[in-house]
């Protein structure tokens with residue numbers, strides 16, 4: 001009796017464990033955005049819900065057929081097939097960011113091809129067994145519109161081939177100038193000198209120094225200096241995009257410090273002095289990563305660029321005596 005009972009318990013435990021393992025595998029597959037067998041919920045962008053009537057009104061008949069009825073455009077006819085300009089590919093229905101231009105390549109099949117989506121949560125995957133084929137359909141995670149399919153015959157190292165209809169997307173050229181003042185946030189060591197140099201750039205309207213990128217709320221300079229808050233000494237720039245481009249600000253940023261130094265800048269050592277770009281939009285993220293790629297390829301530096309590219313979070317302005325420090329005290333006291 002005792003033995004039977006133990007066996008039953010053992011059986012139950014093993015069954016439970018294998019269920020848990022199967023579930024884990026499914027989650028892991030989904031998170032990598034690979035050949036998922038079932039629809040798996042991921043960190044999704046804000047959902048866009050509209051009636052088919054509404055979509056019909058907003059989209060052209062060709063867009064509606066492809067995006068909402070899972071149609072396919074004829075190969076080599078799409079407007080974006082041969083586009084390789086820097087920029088952002090958005091959902092043709094809801095405008096959500098989907099792919100970056102630096103992942104686009106020519107697969108030769110006549111449809112825009114990408115190696116990866118802009119973010120794991122940007123895309124949804126579904127089994128598609130139509131036309132007697134086993135394929136994996138790719139949809140916009142925000143609005144559920146059909147984009148194309150993903151295959152395993154893409155280039156190394158990832159091997160993924162996102163085959164997407166031109167008509168399912170709209171292209172945002174990275175050079176597009178946003179209206180009104182824009183923000184940019186950079187960290188490049190001691191913020192006194194960084195603020196001074198960025199404030200000299202024509203088109204920069206205002207600057208302020210502060211702390212960002214860490215885990216604590218409203219830190220003081222002393223707390224940041226313990227190197228335990230995770231914050232970087234940063235400069236928030238407000239600029240006029242009609243007078244200076246984000247790319248030009250990046251040029252100034254990379255030129256004013258040594259972006260290959262890790263968690264230090266000259267004599268200033270610690271993560272608070274790390275090199276970082278805190279981006280405010282997908283276009284800024286794209287511009288920063290493109291600039292880093294170019295610098296790494298240029299041979300200008302012997303070591304790789306160590307600059308962190310991270311989304312801009314809460315910016316905590318530093319104490320008043322740190323603001324416009326150079327203008328108040330003259331150039332002294334720090335590495336730059």
Ligand SMILES: [Zn+2]
Nearest residue numbers: 091094140143
């Ligand atoms: Zn969409």
